[in-house]
Amino acid sequence: MLKTCTLLVSALLASPFVQAQVFQRELGDFDLKLGTTPSRSMAQGLVQPTSPGSNSFHGGLDLSHASGLYFGQFSPSMGISPTHKLEVDSYLGFKRPFDQSLGYELGMIHYSYPKLSPLDSQALYGGLTLLGNRFGVSLGNDPDRQESTLFADLGGTQPFGVGVSMKYTTHQLGSPVSVEDGSIRSFSDWSVKLSRPWRGIDLDLIYSDSSLSGSECSAYSGHNSQCDGLLTLKAERSFY
Template structure:
C-alpha cells in the first residue's frame, strides 16, 4: 500500500508540473527528460506503446544524446476499486547512423503487475525507418500465449497522396481453446489495413480488419482487432478550429 501511495504522489506531482500540457520536457546535461500524464513515447515505429491509462497514471522518459533511452509508465496505480497496480518499464536504442532518411530502433518493454502473480511479461521490439516508410516488429510472451506482430507504414503514396498502413499478427496459445462444437483453436492470425488521405481540410480514413477465425471459432479470439470477423469502417474528421 505504501508503494501505491508513493507512486500516486509522484504521478500527482508530475500532473501538477504539466497542468498546461500533457508533457513537461527538460534538458539535463546530455539527457532529455520528459514527465507526462500521457505516454511520451511509442516504440518500433509506432507498433508498441505503453498500455492505456486508467484513473491515476503518469510516467517519465529519459533519452541520451547517443540514442539510448529508458522510461517507466504506470497506466494504473491501483487505488480505485477493481484496479491493479501496473508498471511498464522499457529500455531501448534509437539511432539514425547515416542521415535523416534511415534509422533503426530496438528494445524491450516489461509489463509488471506487482499484486498479481504470473502476469508479468516482456515484449521485444525492433523498427526501421527508410525514406519515410516505417517497418516495425514485436514479440510478446505473456501468460498462456505468444504474440508476434508486424507493422508496415508506407506513408503517403505518390502521386495520389494516400497513406497506407498494414498490420499482421500471429497468436499462439500454449494450450488449445476448446469450442462448444467440439473443435479447438490454438494458433490464429489477424490483420488490418488502413488508407487515409487529407482532402479540403478533412481527414478521410478507411480501415479493414479481419482474422483467420470465423463462426464459432470467434469465441476463442483475443487479438489486435475489436472484432474477430471482417469489419470495414469509414471515418471523416475535420477540426473545428
C-alpha cells in the same frame, strides 16, 4: 469479403482536461519528458502501451540520451477505478539514424500488473526507418501465449495525402482452447488503417479481421476489438 461489417463514427472533442500534456526539459546530455500520453511508440509504432481509456488516470516518463539510448515507464491505467487495473510498462531501447533517410531501433518492454502478477509479459522489438516509412517486428512472451508481430507505416509515401499503416500478428496459445468443432492452438489477426487530415479533423478508416470465424470466435483474444471483420471510421478534433 467482410464477415461482419460495422461502421462506427465517433467525434472526440478534446478539452483542456483531457488533452495530452507533456512536460520536457534537458538534464545534461539527457532529455526528460513527463506526460499523460506515451512519449514514444516503441519500435517505430510497433509495440505501444495500451491506449488509455478516457475515464482512467494515466501518465509516465521518458529519458533519452544523445547517443540514442532511452528508457522509461508508462502507466496506461493507475488502477484508481474498479474497472481499470494498475498497469506499468517499462522499456529500454536504442534508436539511431544511419543518415537522413535510414535509421534503426532495438529494445525490450515489460508489461507489469502489480495486482495481477501472473499476467506480467515482455516483448523484444526492432524497427527500421527508410525514407520516412517505418517497419518493425516484435516477439512477445505472455504467460499463456507467444506472439509475433509485423508492422508497416508508409508515412513517407502517402499517396493522395493518405497515410497507410498495417499490422499482422500470429498468436500461439500455451493451451488449446476448445470450440464447437475441435480446438484452437493458434490464430492470427491483422488491421489496415488509412489516415488523412481534413479541415482540422483527423480521419481514420480502419479495417480489422482474424483467421477465426463462426464458432471459432469464442477462442479469440487478439489485438482487435472483435474476431470478425470490422470497418471503423473515426473522426477526431481537438479545440485546444
